[in-house]
Amino acid sequence: MTTQKPVTRGTDTDPPLLRGPGPVTVALKVNGTTHHLDIEPRVSLLSALRDGCDLTGSKRGCDQGTCGACTVWVEGRRVLGCLTLAITCEGHEVTTVEGLADGDALHPMQQRFIDADAFQCGYCTPGQLMSAVALVREGRASDEAEIKEWMSGNLCRCAAYPHIRTAILAARDDMAAHDREHDA
Numbered sequence: 664m665t666t667q668k669p670v671t672r673g674t675d676t677d678p679p680l681l682r683g684p685g686p687v688t689v690a691l692k693v694n695g696t697t698h699h700l701d702i703e704p705r706v707s708l709l710s711a712l713r714d715g716c717d718l719t720g721s722k723r724g725c726d727q728g729t730c731g732a733c734t735v736w737v738e739g740r741r742v743l744g745c746l747t748l749a750i751t752c753e754g755h756e757v758t759t760v761e762g763l764a765d766g767d768a769l770h771p772m773q774q775r776f777i778d779a780d781a782f783q784c785g786y787c788t789p790g791q792l793m794s795a796v797a798l799v800r801e802g803r804a805s806d807e808a809e810i811k812e813w814m815s816g817n818l819c820r821c822a823a824y825p826h827i828r829t830a831i832l833a834a835r836d837d838m839a840a841h842d843r844e845h846d847a
């Protein structure tokens with residue numbers, strides 16, 4: 664049997680680069696707050712958010728990258744939390760659905776989802792919202808067909824799809840004003 668040697672940084676005095684497989688401290692910045700978590704490197708971002716940060720808005724529908732219920736942003740880009748290792752997010756801004764509202768003021772996309780009845784059970788909704796806001800910022804909400812295509816990674820068993828598209832179209836213009844205000 665061979666023993667794996669730890670990778671070193673080049674000199675004998677440098678600490679080994681290997682972290683884990685036991686728990687290691689990972690600093691995760693989520694919605695502007697840094698959480699120091701003792702987790703194994705194998706832990707997904709989704710698990711770290713839900714179990715370590717007590718942010719249970721992000722949902723686990725499949726844990727294998729097919730449903731989109733776990734969609735969050737890393738540096739403003741949408742990613743699947745179940746397929747992202749928490750440790751790889753150190754030093755990056757993570758945003759979850761809990762970070763969308765501005766205090767008591769809902770994000771325009773959240774308000775439009777309510778206005779358009781764009782959810783029923785609500786389980787897919789956090790992921791839908793995170794995808795929808797990113798979709799508009801990506802410039803991929805020009806019409807229903809484009810929205811349908813670029814929201815296709817977010818499944819909804821309650822079949823709220825037509826209402827979700829209505830909400831996104833309505834939120835698109837609100838968001839231009841909202842983002843201008845927040846960037847000012």
Ligand code: FES
Pocket residue numbers: 722723724725726727728729730731732733734743744745746
């Ligand atoms: S839980 Fe991540 S894609 Fe389904």
Ligand code: FES
Pocket residue numbers: 781782783784785786787788818819820821822823
């Ligand atoms: S609202 Fe129930 S799964 Fe989408």
